[in-house]
Amino acid sequence: MLRLPHFAVHRPGSVAEGLQILAAAPHARPLAGGTDLLVAMKHGHHTDADLVSLAGLGLSGIERSDSTLTVGAGTSLWDLMRRAWPDALGVVAEAARAVAAPPLQSRATVGGNVCLDTRCWFFNQSAFWRSGRPACLKAGGDRCHVVPGGSDCHAVSQADLPPVLIACGAQAEIAGADGSRDVPVEGLFSGDGRRPHTLSSAELLLRLRIPLPPPGAGAAYEKLRMRRALDFAAASAAVYLERRDGGCARARVVLGGLGTKPLRVPEAEAALEGTELDPRALAEAAEAAVAAARPVKNTDLTPAYRRKMAGVLVRRAALRAWTRAAGEES
Ligand SMILES: Cc1cc2nc3c(=O)[nH]c(=O)nc-3n(C[C@H](O)[C@H](O)[C@H](O)COP(=O)(O)OP(=O)(O)OC[C@H]3O[C@@H](n4cnc5c(N)ncnc54)[C@H](O)[C@@H]3O)c2cc1C
Ligand code: SF4
Known part of the structure; x- marks a missing residue:
């Protein structure tokens, strides 16, 4: 049986408070729907993590202006699927429908999908299964079991929303100690399988802005x-x-x-x-x-x-x- 390790959960009531906790606790991790993070913890990863729940930060919801759709990072995939989208953006719901299955879609969030860790047949196994071989680069070891002799981790970006958000020209609003900044969603990804996002551990993805496409x-x-x-x-x-x-x-x-x-x-x-x-x-x-x-x-x-x-x-x-x-x- 896979067991969760003991962990503390912080429940901040505002983004500012959440950022403070993330900055103060070196191993703190944002917890959204938990459909990936808690599975990773059961597999023996991030076992020393304090979790910072994003549930009380008011990050859920979709708003439309004349030029943009703004999607909160805490919006569930289920809400994304049920939304009536402008024709050319129906593809966002299409990608959300392609994620896992309804029980997971109802808990999983947009932010968790965009910030989903990279995956690999070796890394995404239980600690017991992995203990048959030395730790790989992504797990803090010194070798890769997929590309032997290499010094890079090739774990794969398999989340469904990011390709669609990039294709639609979406921007991401990131908040950190120095305020917030907008970056193209494409700029959130580092290309390093070990640490696949450019967000620091003390930053949060707050929302995504998708430009309304022109006719045609x-x-x-x-x-x-x-x-x-x-x-x-x-x-x-x-x-x-x-x-x-x-x-x-x-x-x-x-x-x-x-x-x-x-x-x-x-x-x-x-x-x-x-x-x-x-x-x-x-x-x-x-x-x-x-x-x-x-x-x-x-x-x-x-x-x-x-x-x-x-x-x-x-x-x-x-x-x-x-x-x-x-x-x-x-
Ligand atoms: C059986 C199964 C099948 C799955 N199939 C698919 C699939 O087909 N396609 C797919 O894309 N995914 C799949 N997933 C993975 C996962 O369910 C989804 O990617 C989901 O959208 C993750 O969202 P979450 O809110 O649960 O994220 P969490 O698990 O809470 O978090 C995921 C990561 O994102 C970070 N994070 C979350 N929110 C933020 C934020 N606002 N700012 C900064 N960091 C943040 C967390 O710290 C964590 O590192 C599957 C999972 C399971 C268990
Ligand atoms: S280093 Fe990366 S690609 Fe290699 S085995 Fe580990 S997770 Fe997989």
Whole structure:
């Protein structure tokens, strides 16, 4: 049986108080829905952590202005799914629906998904299972069991919302001791499997701002996984397109589950822009996605298959985004 270690929970009543506790306690960690953090603790990670509950910080809710949708980090994925989105942003609910299953979606939050740790078949096992081998780099050891001899950790970014948020041009509001700052969601990811986010341990993600897309925009998300009902992405692709005068005026293409962070693919975007998404443009975008993918052998399915599927998923997502941009549901 997997047991939780003993831990303290702080329950701040404001963001300022929460930040103070995070800054004062070196091993404190924000606790949102707990659907990933508590599992990691049961697996013997972060066993010395004090948890700082975000439940009382008033971070839940979605607001719409003339130009932006603002989503609080504490909003549950379930609320995201039930929201009536403007057409081109329905993809956000699509990505939330792709996360786990309803019992988890009702507890899991947007902030927890964006700040989700990277994953690896070795690291995400029980302490007992892992004790058969020396600790790996991500667990404080000196070697990687996936890429032997390497000094980098290749744990994978498998969260579903980040590729979609990046494709939609979202900004993140971060709060720390020195006040708050806005960064593009893309800038939240470091690319280091050990410490995958650029947030310091004394900072909090407060909200996400998603610009309202212009008329003629469409977006779609595709996910490859072993079991449709539950599993993390073995590969995923988010595509956002703006359609003008019958052609593609703007494209954003982002891969998930294929590297240590969500991977934007500028070459795929360039292949689609200025075209009518003819077969040749789609083939070039798919080829660019295959070249950009960085799978290693630490999730379900082989790296070769996941790499190949990067192209397939980008092609599928681009076609659905194109249809949606034309005002036809797909
Ligand atoms: C069986 C199972 C299947 C799953 N399948 C998927 C899946 O298909 N796709 C997927 O994306 N995820 C999946 N998950 C992981 C997880 O449920 C989701 O990613 C969820 O959205 C995490 O949100 P949470 O609120 O529970 O985060 P928590 O577990 O509370 O936190 C996750 C991490 O984020 C940090 N954090 C949380 N909020 C903030 C904040 N506001 N500012 C700074 N740091 C913060 C925490 O400190 C922690 O490190 C699965 C989990 C399980 C158990
Ligand atoms: S990729 Fe290597 S270092 Fe990183 S978690 Fe997996 S085994 Fe550990």
